[in-house]
Amino acid sequence: MSTEFMRRAIALAHENILAGGGPFAAVVVRDGLVVAEGVNQVTATNDPTAHAEVVAIRAACKTLAAFQLTECDLYTTCEPCPMCLGAIYWARPARVFYAGLASDAASAGFDDAFIYDEIKLSHVSRRIPMSELLREEGIAIFDAWRAKTDKTPY
Secondary structure, X not given: OOHHHHHHHHHHXXXXXXXXXXXXXXXXXXXXXXXXXXXXXXXXXXXXOOOHHHHHHHHHHHHHOOOXXXXXXXXXXXXXXXXXXXXXXXXXXXXXXXXXXXXXXXXXXXXXHHHHHHHHOOHHHOOOOOOOOOHHHHHHHHHHHHHOOOOOOO
C-alpha cells in the first residue's frame, strides 16, 4: 500500500476534470513501479466502457503483454462500479486500493446502485429486457472451445 500511488491517481483525476473529463483515475503498479495509468475517457471517446480502471487495466495488460495482472496493485480514486469490479476480477490484480466510496460518487451524480439492483432481477424484469435466442447454436461455440487442444485457458 502506498499513499504516493493513490496521490498520483488523485492528481490524474484532477487533471482530467480540468481537461473536461470525469473525476476518476487509476494507476496500476508492479514491484513499486507504475505500469500504467488511466483516466475516465467516457465522454472524450464516446465509449461508456472507458472508465479509469478499465483504461488502466487495458494499458497495463498491453505493457506487460499479459491478460492478467496477478502481481500488480490497482489504485483507483473511487470504489469501483459494477463494470469495473468485473474487469478487476477478470484482470486478477493482487490488491485494489480506492479513495472515495460509491456513496461519495453517488452524491456527485455517479450513482451505480441501480445496476446492482438490476443484476438481482430476472432477465425479463430488467430495465433493458434480455431474452435467450439460439441457445443450441450458442452452446456449440462452447463445445468447439472445449475441443480445442491448443487454447490458452483463462
